[in-house]
Amino acid sequence: MSIFTVIEDRPTPQQVYNWRVWMLAIVTSCASLMIGYDSAFIGQTIELDSFRSEFHFDQWDEAEQNRVIANIICLYQAGAFFGALLAYPMGYFLGRRWGLWITAIVFTFGAGIMMGANGERGLAIMYFGRVLAGLGVGSGSNLTPIYISELSPPAIRGRLVGIYDLGWQLGGMVGFWINFGVSDTLPEGYKQWIIPFAVQLIPSGLLLIGCSFFIRESPRWLFSRGRREEAMQSLCWIRQLPESDVYIMEEVAAINGALEDQNAKIGMGFWKPFQAAGTNPAVMWRLFIGSSLFFWQNGTGVNAINYYNHTVFKSMGITGSLNQIMSGIFGVIKSTGTIAWLWFLIDHVGRRPLLIWGGVGGSVCLWIIGAYVKIKNPAENETSELDGAGIMAIFFFYLYTLFYSPSWNGTPWVLNSEMFDANIRSLAQALAAASLWLWTFIVSRFTPQMFATMGYGVYFFFASLMIASSIFVFFLIPETKSVPLEAMDSLFKTKPVWRAHGRIMQELQEANERPRVDLQELNECDDKPREEFVERV
Structure with a gap:
């Protein structure tokens, strides 16, 4: 089967798969470039001697240094948690387009404020900038998948939403290698650490320009607000079809039917989704599933690696410049796996098989790495070169990355963007994104302490969670590939889950x-x- 093959729920004109839907997905996915870049650059930049010298780390003991590092990293996730929740009223009242525009503005201000920090002013301004930037990316993590999902033809929805995750991984890869570049080519000093901070302004600037001049409002949001003429114009522009085309008429009829059904069951007001979440067991169940996916995603241990890759590789006996190179390769493999996931796996293999086998394969790899760290204890027995066992551990680390990237990396975003009714989709995505940032905050805040107290047990801990995630998916999550958004209610009502x-x-x-x-x-x-x-x- 070709990577360009589409599995359709109904015959679809080829004009629907046009450059506009891809352009809109790419432009709005600049929001994920911001997130991915931060997850990669910040952990390594604050380990630079130039950064530590600028902010006088030598005046603190090791425990205080670890606390400051954890604060710099996790305040971003704290801001993102609240940003994800605030995106719900923005998306409801202002729409997806203007919500993303505000996201770009807030993040740009936050990134600019971070660049104002130095040794004389102290870290307080850095903390404030991190929180503000976090608010921006948190709202972007809510609005972007929703927007892309609402404009996507069902047959390529997974690939289009997958561009959001691809942006995350490309941003991460750039972040890893920029740190390697500045540490390897620039002399120790202010420029060495400020350049990685300044690069944050590039993706936020691209998102700001795109939201201002290129993207159209979501047709489904416009229909839900009663702005039917604008909705038809936007839908026809995105689909490159006239209003009189049968495909457009069918799609509008499906949207109208879904909105009428939601109005009868839930209602269309701002507070109606909250009432439904509290009184409708089916809605509550799907909200639980959507939010739980990000618990399991963090249960893979990937964010511990993203934000503390220096610590993770050191536990495996990898130090010095080799540590940074290995981090860069980690970013390349994640991006490569994400491209394979985006172009072939997500809409052909499906969501369920990827999550199940990704969890099983990743778990096996982490058990092996943990056993190596337990037996060899490389952090305490440093050598100038890796032996056969060390090379084996690195192999299984990268194999773990290959299992994770095309499975738990982006698939939770796809599922959350497509499994909810239009009237509750924005609230559901807000709760799911908040769940992501809550668990990311916990992982980023306590990873140093986990490695200090658990040692090799950290790998066994995440390995156990990965195998548990596969069991969770098998029994609770139905396959959603190629299912129209308007048919998700029926899908989740069908039992057993594995045949739905x-x-x-x-x-x-x-x-x-x-x-x-x-x-x-x-x-x-x-x-x-x-x-x-x-x-x-």
Whole structure:
């Protein structure tokens, strides 16, 4: 099967798979470039001697230094947690486009404030800038997947939302290698550590320009706000089809039907999703699943590696410049795995198999690495070169990365962007993104203490969580690939979970086969039959 093959829920004109949907996904995914870059650069930049000298780390003992480092890193996640929650009212009242514009503005201010920090002013201004930038990326982590999901044709929705995660990984790869570049080529001093901070302004600037001049508002959001004329213009522009085309008429009919159903079941007001979350067991269950996915994602240990890769590689006996090179290779492998996930795996293999086998394979790798650290204790028995066992540990570390990247890396974002009704999607994404940043905050805050007290047990801890994540997915999460957003309710009601996808796709195929010949002929009909069809839908 070609990477460009699409599995459709109904016959779709080729114009729908046009450059505009890809451009909109790429532009808005600059938000994830900001997140990915920070996760990679910050941990290494604050380890630079130039940074430590600037802020007088030598005046503190090791415990105080670890506390300051953890504060610099985790205040960003704390801001992101609240930013993810604040994105709900922004997305509801202002829309996806202007919400993302505000995201870019807030992050840019935060990044600029960070650059004002130096030894004389102290770290307080750095802390404030980190919180402000976190507010920006938190709201972006909410709004971007929703926006992309709402404009995506079902057959390529996974790939389009996957661009968001690809941006995250590309930003991370750039962050790893920029740190290596400045530490290897620039003399120790102010420029060496300020340049990585300044690079943050590039993706935020691209997002700001894109939101100002290139992207259109989500048609589904416009329909939900009663702005039907604007919604039709936006939908037709994105699909490159006229209003009279059958595909557009069917899509509008499906959106209208979904909105009417949601209005009857939940309501369309700002507080209605909160009421539904508190009173509707089906909604509560899906919110639990969506938020839990990010607990399991952090349970892979990847954020411990992202933010403290220096500490992780040191525990495996890798020090000096080799430590930074290995970190850079880690970023390259993550990006490569994400590209494979984006272009082939997510919309062909599906969500469930990726999460299940990613958890199993990653767990095996971490058990082996933990056993190596336990037996060899390389951190306490440093050598100038790695022996065979050390090379084996590195191999399994990168194999773990290959299992993680095309599975738990981006798939939770795809699932959360597509599994909720339109009227509750923004709130659900806010809670899911807040869950991500909550668990990321916990991991980033306590990883140094975990390595100090648990040693090799850290690897066993995350290995156990990864195998548990596969069990969670198998029994609780149905496959969602190629299922229209408007059919998600039926999907999650179908039992058993592992057979739900096949049954729903069969029902959709049967429903679409019956009228298809007549609908195709309708485009060539005169006005009267067309008017009758419009009246009927």
